[in-house]
Amino acid sequence: MRWNKDILLSSLHSLLGHGSSRPARLAKGGSAPARLEAVRAAMLAELERAEPVGFEHVMKRLELARDAEALWFLRADLMAALNVLIGDHAAQRSLARITPLFRGLLPASLNSRPSRLG
Known part of the structure; x- marks a missing residue:
């Protein structure tokens, strides 16, 4: 199945709360299946x-x-694919946009933690 831009944009807009009267809250609100599909789309x-x-x-x-x-x-x-396609710095920025979308969808043991190696 190939995703087209309209489906992706629609999913992202609904995740971000555009076109909706209720505020977008990633950790709360919205059904888990809908949020999962929004993460996949992103x-x-x-x-x-x-x-x-x-x-x-x-x-x-x-x-x-x-x-x-x-x-x-x-x-x-x-990350590996994006690293090859667009470079490490841009790939890291892409992952930084995606990672917060998982908030509330994962067990606590899988949530990312800040690195002490900064």
């Missing part, structure tokens, strides 16, 4: 923006991931 959008020639397998894995934990672990594959 990850796919970042990859598609980089024109993922050679990384179609990463897109397929993102499309087929069954839950938030699977998408969480696919961040590493996404």
Whole structure:
């Protein structure tokens, strides 16, 4: 299944609360399945923006991931692909936009923590 821009933009807009009278709260509100699809759409959008020639397998894995934990672990594959396609700094910025979308979808043990290596 190939995601088109309209589906991705619609998912992202609904996640961010555009076109809705209620405020967007990532940790609260919205159904878990809808939020999961918004995370998937955001990850796919970042990859598609980089024109993922050679990384179609990463897109397929993102499309087929069954839950938030699977998408969480696919961040590493996404980072690796984006690193090749757009460079390390831009890839890190992309992941920084995506990571907060997982808030409230994962068990506490999988939430990212600040690094002491900063």
